[in-house]
Amino acid sequence: MRQSDREDEKVIQLFKQLPKIEDKRSMDEIYRNIKIGMNKKQRKPIFVPALTSIAGLLLFLLVFPFIFQQSPVDYFSSNSKVKENADSGSIMESNSADMKKDINMEEEITMYNEEAIVVDSDLTSAVYEKDTLGNEIYTFGAVTKDAIIPITLLEKENHEEDWLIQNRKEAESFNASEYGFQDFAPLLDAMELNGERNEARVTISSENRPFFEANELQIMTMLQYILQPHDIGLVKFVNENGDNVELPHYGPVPDLPIKKNLKRGYFLYPLAENSDYLVPADEDSNSLAEALTYMKTKPNSFYQSVIPDVISAEVVKEDPTGVTIKFDKPVELDQGDQLKNMQLIEGILLTAKEFGKTEVQFENIEPSNWESFQFDQPVKVPLAPNLIQH
Secondary structure (H helix, E strand, O other): HHHHHHHHHHHHHHHOOOOOOOOOOHHHHHHHHHHHHHHHHHOOOOOHHHHHHHHHHHHHHHHHHHHHHOOOHHHHHHOOOOOOOOOOHHHHHHHHHHHHHHHHHHHHHHHHHHHHOOOOOOOOOOOOHHHHOEEEEEEEEOOOOEEEEEEEEEEOOOOOOOOOHHHHHHHOOOOOOOOHHEEEEEEEEOOOEEEEOOEEEEEOOOOOOOOOOOOOOHHHHHHHHHHHHOOOOOEEEEEOOOOOEEOOOOOOOOOOEEEOOOOOOOEEEEEEEEEEEEEEEEOOOOOHHHHHHHHHOOOOOOOEOOOOOOOOEEEEEOOOEEEEEEEEEEEOOOOOOOOHHHHHHHHHHHHHHHOOEEEEEEEEEEOOOOOOOOOOOEEEOOOOOOOOOO
């Protein structure tokens, strides 16, 4: 037997002594995990070298469990060249180290893809259906010097009291000034409900008149935000005697019809550093397409557009409950400022909600899975904007 054959035989025997590596995952599962990781981190594969690398990694992972489990001899014979004067002990040590490195790499890939599957976003600011499990939604209109912000609080469900009593308690316990808001509790205290008529009555008395005069121009919008989620169609304003009441701006205060949808596009309102809110425009739009166009403007000195200057969003298909919105240029959400990207998506979703839509199909957007959204299917609109954890 030649010296080289004896050396080969020694190496083969050493390989046979190595522990067997088993991977119980199916090939389909391995491929699916890799593809999920690619969707999370990989940009559109337009470069040939990137494709080659991915294909090589995929091929390696598919054949790796079988190489060492079934035929280490064949693997060695077809892929390795051993120098005739190589020391058998050093060869075993080297190959064991390489194998350990490969195992660690496979474990890292598996862990990475497990993280990619379950994503808990901390960028969303709105309230979604998943947030309401066991919780009650409380919406208010919070007044600042420049705007009226629709805000949302979540508390555990309470079926023992009606919603107005619960809202009063929430308004009283909420520290509005801590967030830069004016106190809105007096408005809830002045309200009574007539369930049979689906009406609310707001009593302006000598005691609470200072509050109403200070917020006279904001009261109507505040009431819209509070009453929209409830079965209230009209608000009447009266004095202590139940008669019509007057305020300096209005004179006799008119009845307020409550709209289920305000039909307004959303803008970004920076109240303070690291304190941004999504707020509806001050003006109604005739259609969702018109609202999306209006959202590209700068209506005042303190509202900012959530849609970047370099792109536009247009309605390409619409029905009573759903809409397809397409960006004129590719939007890559995993690139750039992630918070700004989230404000773009949520601003459009909330605007669609104001036009009675329950879901939005986005087009020309990547990746298909980003944060808690899956864009290869219609995205449900939020239930309410600006969740405040207090």
